[in-house]
Amino acid sequence: MSFLVDHPEIRTIRVAAADLNGQARGKRVPARFADKMAENGTRFPLSVMNLDIWGEDIDDSPLVFASGDPDGVLLPTERGFVPMPWLEAPTALLPLWMHHEDGRPFDGDPRHALARVMRRYAERGLTPVVATELEFYLIDDSGKTLRVPPSPRSGKRRAGAEILSLRALDAWDVFFTDLYDACEAMDIPAETAISEGGLGQFEVNLSHQPDALKAADDAWLFKLLVRGMARRHGCAASFMAKPYEDYPGNGMHVHFSVLDAEGRNIFDDGGPRGTDTLRHAVAGCLAAMPGSALIFAPHGNSYERMVPGAHAPTGVSWAYENRTSAIRIPAGATAARRIEHRVAGGDVNPYLLLAAILGAALDGIEDAAEPPAPITGNAYDQDLPHMPTDWAGAIDAFESAPEVARIYPAALIRNLVLTKRQELRYLADLSPQERVDLYLDTV
Numbered sequence: 001m002s003f004l005v006d007h008p009e010i011r012t013i014r015v016a017a018a019d020l021n022g023q024a025r026g027k028r029v030p031a032r033f034a035d036k037m038a039e040n041g042t043r044f045p046l047s048v049m050n051l052d053i054w055g056e057d058i059d060d061s062p063l064v065f066a067s068g069d070p071d072g073v074l075l076p077t078e079r080g081f082v083p084m085p086w087l088e089a090p091t092a093l094l095p096l097w098m099h100h101e102d103g104r105p106f107d108g109d110p111r112h113a114l115a116r117v118m119r120r121y122a123e124r125g126l127t128p129v130v131a132t133e134l135e136f137y138l139i140d141d142s143g144k145t146l147r148v149p150p151s152p153r154s155g156k157r158r159a160g161a162e163i164l165s166l167r168a169l170d171a172w173d174v175f176f177t178d179l180y181d182a183c184e185a186m187d188i189p190a191e192t193a194i195s196e197g198g199l200g201q202f203e204v205n206l207s208h209q210p211d212a213l214k215a216a217d218d219a220w221l222f223k224l225l226v227r228g229m230a231r232r233h234g235c236a237a238s239f240m241a242k243p244y245e246d247y248p249g250n251g252m253h254v255h256f257s258v259l260d261a262e263g264r265n266i267f268d269d270g271g272p273r274g275t276d277t278l279r280h281a282v283a284g285c286l287a288a289m290p291g292s293a294l295i296f297a298p299h300g301n302s303y304e305r306m307v308p309g310a311h312a313p314t315g316v317s318w319a320y321e322n323r324t325s326a327i328r329i330p331a332g333a334t335a336a337r338r339i340e341h342r343v344a345g346g347d348v349n350p351y352l353l354l355a356a357i358l359g360a361a362l363d364g365i366e367d368a369a370e371p372p373a374p375i376t377g378n379a380y381d382q383d384l385p386h387m388p389t390d391w392a393g394a395i396d397a398f399e400s401a402p403e404v405a406r407i408y409p410a411a412l413i414r415n416l417v418l419t420k421r422q423e424l425r426y427l428a429d430l431s432p433q434e435r436v437d438l439y440l441d442t443v
Contacts, residue, residue: 003081004034009090013081015042017074017096018110018220019049020416021298022349022443026096034081037094041075049098049108050415052426053299053442058418063108072098072106079217085182086228095217107409110351114216117359117407125261128358129338130215131208135250135346136226137243138172138200139236141440144433146243148200149235158199168195169202175233179204182225188218197311198247210259212354219252219350227441240439241297241345242304249305249312250346254357255330257338258365267337272320274329274337276368281339282318282327283371284364285357289316289326289343291401293387293394294420295356296344300391300427301439305345308380313343315384317375324379343387347443352416359407395420 004010013034016026025048029037047063049072057064074096081092098106105112121128140149140157150157151171162168169176176193183190189207196203204226206218223239230237242249257265258281267278289296297303305312313326320329328340341357363369375382388394398404399417427435 003092004031007083007090007092010034010092011089012091013037014084014091014093015074015096016093017044017049017098018349018351019051020108020110020349020352020412020419021051021053022110022220022223022351023051023053023055024224025049025051031092034092034094038076038081041073041096043071044074044098045069046072046098046106046108049106050419052419052423053438054426058415058422061415061418063415072100073103075099077111077217078213082186082221083182084228085178085185086225086232095221107411108415110349110355110412111213111216113408113412114213114351114355114358116409117355117362118212120362121258121358124362126266126362127210127259128212129208129210129257129259130212130354130358131255132206132215132219132350133203133251133253133255134206134219134222134239135196135201135203135252137198137238137240137250138175138202138230139238139243139440141236146436146440152233162195163197165195169193172202175229178233179226179229182229183222186221186225188222188225190222196248198244201248201250208255212358216350216354223350236441238440239346240436240443241299241302241347243436243440245304248310251305251312251342252344252346252348252350252353254341254344254354255338256341256358256361257336258361265335265337267339268334269337270334272331272334277365278329278337278339279371280364280367280369281361282329282364283369284360284362284367285327285339285341286316286318286371287364287369288356288360288401288403288407290385290387291397291404292356292360294398294416295352296348296387297391297394298349298420299347299439299443300424301435302345302347303390306387306389312345313379314389315379315382315386317379317382317384318371319374319376319379322375322379325375326379329374347439355407360403363403363406391420391424395424
């Protein structure tokens with residue numbers, strides 16, 4: 001409660017949890033009831049964690065009519081209150097996660113899925129150190145077609161993409177200054193911002209940290225913040241995997257290493273190759289990649305990004321210092337030897353994503369699995385195993401993959417499959433413009 005004591009100006013609070021699509025589901029509460037929420041949480045139907053992208057119940061979900069649509073108990077996470085600087089009235093958000101009445105974690109909650117993987121690491125005396133890189137577009141969506149917003153400095157629309165352009169960043173200096181101030185207030189460790197290869201596309205890196213749950217919280221909150229802050233600045237921000245047909249999609253890359261109980265990086269052998277344990281972790285990630293495609297590409301639009309030559313991996317491969325591969329081992333100081341997982345789009349649920357990657361890596365470590373030889377050259381030109389290339393295939397693979405069953409509880413697998421099959425049916429009736437409207441600033 002120290003946050004609210006230090007911020008008496010707060011007038012309202014939001015209490016919210018992330019559903020399977022990463023959508024914030026919750027309530028608005030007057031600030032005078034904050035003590036009650038912080039101490040006791042609140043109640044939602046369990047089925048709220050398992051809504052489709054439109055926010056509708058899943059038709060055949062066992063959580064709804066078959067069970068009487070019972071409540072669960074939403075309790076505060078370790079995060080506590082954080083400000084919501086994109087709103088006009090002074091407001092704070094209290095992140096929650098779902099439990100049963102008797103206090104057991106609800107298996108359908110994506111944050112609990114990540115916590116489950118973290119317990120497995122802790123049992124082995126291991127700690128993942130995780131960082132994320134999030135790409136997004138700033139978009140003028142006020143007309144019938146999407147366009148790059150006019151520069152607040154010049155009033156002109158940038159005619160082309162400018163990779164690593166200071167001019168592009170400076171054009172949006174007020175936005176990024178406000179964004180970084182908000183990250184500081186929300187304890188989101190935002191580091192470098194760069195302009196990317198699409199019109200109005202940017203990337204912000206979040207710092208490495210030895211707490212994967214906080215890393216996922218940070219990514220989830222960052223997406224809420226960027227979308228909200230962009231609206232305050234007169235445009236949309238989109239993490240949609242492929243908002244423009246002719247420009248690169250949005251990715252969310254994950255970097256991770258693993259520390260032992262003495263704080264040593266178990267991927268570091270003092271040289272560029274890395275340890276056997278690093279290769280075992282790579283092997284686990286590669287083995288789980290086809291079955292986990294639904295996590296990396298969860299929406300209908302996601303598969304428009306995953307095509308050859310579009311800066312998104314399509315083949316199951318790994319390499320040293322090669323951005324065309326699905327898994328890259330970056331060069332640099334050996335003490336920072338790490339794995340970069342490059343498959344996911346910007347439209348993912350960060351909790352499910354980190355559970356998929358870290359869970360698969362741990363499976364490979366436990367099995368002492370060996371990967372194929374690392375590739376060299378352009379991965380798009382090579383005959384490699386492939387992930388599912390369409391949404392329906394990814395749903396089927398996720399449902400049946402043994403690697404997925406080692407990572408996620410059966411109830412979450414069932415719930416996500418039901419959710420995605422319902423979305424697949426409904427999306428078939430939408431026009432291309434309606435699909436863009438659905439995903440643009442939702443995911």
